[in-house]
Amino acid sequence: DTEVTQTPKHLVMGMTNKKSLKCEQHMGHRAMYWYKQKAKKPPELMFVYSYEKLSINESVPSRFSPECPNSSLLNLHLHALQPEDSALYLCASSRNRERDEKLFFGSGTQLSVL
Amino acid sequence: AQKVTQAQTEISVVEKEDVTLDCVYETRDTTYYLFWYKQPPSGELVFLIRRNSFDEQNEISGRYSWNFQKSTSSFNFTITASQVVDSAVYFCALSEVDHTGGFKTIFGAGTRLFVKA
Numbered sequence A: 001d002t003e004v005t006q007t008p009k010h011l012v013m014g015m016t017n018k019k020s021l022k023c024e025q026h027m028g029h030r031a032m033y034w035y036k037q038k039a040k041k042p043p044e045l046m047f048v049y050s051y052e053k054l055s056i057n058e059s060v061p062s063r064f065s066p067e068c069p070n071s072s073l074l075n076l077h078l079h080a081l082q083p084e085d086s087a088l089y090l091c092a093s094s095r096n097r098e099r100d101e102k103l104f105f106g107s108g109t110q111l112s113v114l
Numbered sequence B: 001a002q003k004v005t006q007a008q009t010e011i012s013v014v015e016k017e018d019v020t021l022d023c024v025y026e027t028r029d030t031t032y033y034l035f036w037y038k039q040p041p042s043g044e045l046v047f048l049i050r051r052n053s054f055d056e057q058n059e060i061s062g063r064y065s066w067n068f069q070k071s072t073s074s075f076n077f078t079i080t081a082s083q084v085v086d087s088a089v090y091f092c093a094l095s096e097v098d099h100t101g102g103f104k105t106i107f108g109a110g111t112r113l114f115v116k117a
Helices: none
Strands: A004-007 A010-013 A018-025 A031-037 A044-050 A053-057 A064-070 A073-079 A087-094 A109-113 B003-005 B010-014 B019-021 B024-026 B033-039 B046-052 B059-061 B064-069 B074-079 B088-097 B103-107 B111-116
Touching (some): A018 A031, A018 A087, A044 A073, A044 B103, A073 A087, B003 B103, B019 B111, B033 B074, B046 B064, B046 B074
Parallel strands (some): A010 A109
Antiparallel strands (some): A018 A073, A031 A044, A031 A087, A044 A053, A064 A073, A087 A109, B003 B024, B019 B074, B033 B046, B033 B088, B059 B064, B064 B074, B088 B103
């Protein structure tokens, strides 16, 4: 199994809603990532978990709250988002955080905030 | 700071043409890794190749080939006899050490390739 699975594929939410994005991998990878990608832009790193501990928060607003319940799962809790938060949210994993590690990506959640 | 530049925003070719996607990088590290990823319309980025800074041999995989030139800090990607299925956004990337001592991936802006039938 070399897949990273993300749900839901599409999400529309209002600015007062609370929702969660889910990501799962069963490759035994110990590093997991959330990226945000706006149209026609490269992915921007948001959070990195290494061995289920938060390693990097790239100054992401607190309305985004990551969670890593176990080594296979990664969640992104969303609350009080703004329309400018509309984007493709990509989850990725890698064996670890060494220099040569390649990333395995999910197909993303396309989020629209109304 | 590390940087990856993909100067070509969009390229359009006709099927069976060869096409080269350019990538220029900046780094102060003596040991580093470069990557290419493909992002088809379905959304997920797919790893294509990884190259370390000590290995300047060119690599060929089917219709894909990569030319790494340390002297010009370039890692270009050529698709021979392009096909419609090659239509995607291609990202060049570089690994960079972060403040935790681990590494993170720095992506270039991407090149959108359209292959017309």
